[in-house]
Amino acid sequence: MLVGWLAFAQPWSNAEKEAAIIQSILTGLNYYHFQPQKIDDQFSEKVYELYLERLDGGRRWFTQADVQQLEAFRYDLDDEALKGSYEMMDLAIQLQDKALSKTQTWYREFLDQPFDFSKEESIELDGEKRGYARNDAELKEYWRKLMKYETMTRLAQKLEKKEEGEEEFKDKSFEELEAEARKEVRKTYDDWYGRLRKRKRSDHLSTYLNALTNVFDPHTGYFEPIDKENFDISMSGKLQGIGARLTTEGDYTKVSEVVVGGPAWKQGELEKDDKILKVTQENGESTDVIGMLLDDVVQLIRGEPGTKVTLTLKKKDGTIKDITIVRDVVILEESFARSLLLETPDAEKVGYIWLPRFYADFQDANGRRCSDDVGKEIQKLKKAGVQGIILDLRNNGGGSLRDVVKMSGFFIEKGPIVQVKSRGRKPEVLEDIDARVQYGGPLIVMVNSFSASASEILAAALQDYGRAVIVGAGPSTFGKGTVQRFFDLDRAIRGHNDVKPLGEIKLTIQKFYRINGGATQLRGVEPDIVLPDTYQYIDTGEKEHKYALPWSQIDPVPYRQNVYRLPNVERLKTASRARVENDAVFRQIDEYARRLKERREDSDYPLQLETFLAEEKVREQQNEAFKELFEKEVVPTARNLPEDLPAIQQDESKKARNDEW
Template structure:
């Protein structure tokens, strides 16, 4: 059945014009909102690392950021709306200085009106079949496409987006029916019209659920969006958290997501993966990654629930669950934008798995140690408790007692943590000297030294990193590279987060205000290497770069809007260790092995393919073309299904001290076996061991003066 689009537009417009009721919760506290703006403005202008003028350029940034945060998919505002909003485009900075919320109020109330209109749009559009033979396409890179010119074009935007959702559901159903036919010869395949009607009904239900959740959001939720549009203009790591969000943040950090072992955060209407807990179910399963967006959650083989627009604590309730149960997450992959269903068996996430652990491997008759450091952890409340530096020193000593002749420190996916422990760990590999420079706004850099002359390990050292190694990981790796104490091997460069944030309660600066105003997480410092260069943006470039899935992707700090720039300060006084007699030769040989490796070449081709797909954001809305396009992509994926499949002939074992523990804790033994098995399948660890085995210490250990 074909439906006249002009008729639909006319009907939608008529209903939208007569639908003036705003059902969203609009309860506001204007005085509190103004106090928050006043306090934030003063904290940021006086304390943020960047001294930024609240000028027309800043005003324009807030204007674009707030509108795009409210309407990332171009579903609500038109260019006609923007024309009205634009009268304040260069006045928001002046409004902020006067705690004037005129711009916010105009956009917010228009947004509430548009939400009500949207309910009419999708309801009418999904009441009839789409024309699946029409040759048309949609670009889902919404940052590139302009806002609709008017309401008529806006309805067409809605039509295409809904049609794409329906097409996806139709294809999924037809694929499921094919599988049923393989196992059940009596299965009667439904007609296309039946499948299509069910697909539209499902999309309609998903949209209904979404707008029920949107209606539950309060003014404070949208006001937080505005405030974050303001503070993010200073840098991407500065953010405002309302009292409710701060409570959820604290719950998150205290382990509320132990069902799958992932920490989540809210990004607009989406739930995004912030961190995978080392050793947890998601980490072991291996498909979920930092930056992935969770769209739907299903309990086992039950119908998935759409969590887009859902409050974070409500989403957590669906993701969590008892040990041994299955959760299926429908995610949008950060790496290429593809939609994937990931099955994870929930388990109890042991904090033990976030601590230092080691393994021993024999290669060419010599023993080597592999130390996994998932985080630079410390207990600031009681520094007598264990921390990563103390644990690292103990682990190295245990490995020395077993006669290892070289060490690999694995920092892959280590997002950082305590700077104090990073400095102390670096000190385990040199006698003494500067490790990092830390700088506040407008002040000279402060050099942070390792003052302990004791060297815990003076043998060959290789440090593994990847694009997710960040912050304190980069400080440690950079120091070892500057001293030429270790070979850094891994991705082309690390994440590039060279800034430090502090959490400040707003009530501390408005002491007489009776209500909780929330907190600001604000960038207050910047890191610099001892050679003077910042780790910001650039990160640490590997001495030996190995192809991986991120090789050609826009990834890391350099991909974030308003990220602070790279710069440099004067070099600190330090001396290279001159530890190795064949450093350059080992690096050269490794690069040749990698370049001549068919496996690494295949990984490199896969990385190029991922980049190509990241850039390809256009989908055909003709069903036959849509299917063919997806089939072609599936066939391309099949070429790379074994790209990371690898098996070395190496055997990894636990250090002796762990063996008695296994008798008391069989779960720990199982976890170690899984880890050791994965190490033997890790082509990157294998090459790191090749490098380690070739390094020769300089017997004289001559110091090269810097």
């Protein structure tokens, strides 16, 4: 428990509130983090470097003189944190504000005049390779080249459309298209700078605190109240509001998507690209939201089910319209498990289950859980007479530990699933204690380099048991082998309700280990069958993070299963490797992956239009050839289960979601 960490009697100033936040975070890290760190000069240096990278990783704003000012704090951030002060952050905000004003003047100046695209020159886009500019003159020259590059990329697209005879472009001169491109670049950068200038002190504070917490590990972090709310939504698959995704465009909040089946979709008047001018609550309280931060607008629109909210909209045709929507619980169906029936060329029925996340509604005991949903999908597939099941965990970033243990148990009698170890304690073995086997037939688990955490627990357990064939795009999964828990900072401080909520901290409190004793941390799960992937030569996953916890190993635990034995796994692996090596499509995917790695490493781009267009043409030809590999429908027989069809066909929103899937 964090209750009683800090107690203050007098009303707080904002500085005292911020001091309490960082001191509460440090206390929590010391008590509960799996691998706590000494708060000393070495720690300070790590925080300094990580924070500086997040301030200006692209080396767009700071000169070496600016960095020199910040350098004075390299070994002082431990002392600042312990006393609850933010001198470096305050200076960084000042320097960044000055840099924004300076560079905005520059880019507008450059975009006011046509560029000379005949000159042979280039731009290095990798900030780390380029380094910080020595002075303002060097930084200004970088911005000239950047604006030229941004204009050139847009101009190239317009010239291509002109060449193809598109109506909007065919009669325009080069000069007109170049002017349009500069205008578009200016709008893009003005919009971006507008968002940067709207940041509140709490946004800067969040960036700084997360640099500090991420030195412990990349999954330990500070969450402002809105961030925690959004996290809960992603985990539960539901929210209370109108069912619309919003984005920022200049000073406006714009609708980017209306969630199918949600209150706004049912009401029927809210459309994509509508701009929200004003939000009025049921009690008549009205707020003009032009120029407001997106998170603040979202907070105004969300609300309890059954309450009404009126939006004043600027429609695409320029008309102004008020619409009233009754808020409700919005179910984000695309985040829940779904299944299909596949038929092989040999007329075998195969079940396919797609699980985007190991979701669980932690706020509602009766809310949806992925283990329950997958269990239901398995029963439906068995009823349909499938002869095998594919569980697709590609791009599944993990989620509920309880649910992954239960779900893994669907495929074995009972036994250990994963070992979980807290700091300084013996490992705890999490077991499936249910002797029932929900499915005992052939099983494939699909993964890729973005399958993480709970996905890796399930894949590792079923691989260790020899219960499933793990098929992966790429050499391994993500490599996140740690467990996090949220702690509410409000509970750390007695009273002072006037400054709450303070936010929450997500702490890495445990590492998990396979039942064979090895960790998935950093190394991930290596698939039995490895298929080529476009990102296979690019470092992805946990190992990309600077302060990821190391791989380690503990003793294995006894485990066995007699549900289904995979026959001739080694023979299967050998045959698959031979097929991949000899298959023309797989070879082309491998070649494309190598080119992609080369492109990532080559960050120096020409600024001569003729050279750029020639290189772009080659890239486009390569991209088109790659896209053509996937035009053939691999499984044309995929269809909904007969049991699901009546509900889909009777509900217009479900039908729309199903068609989209």
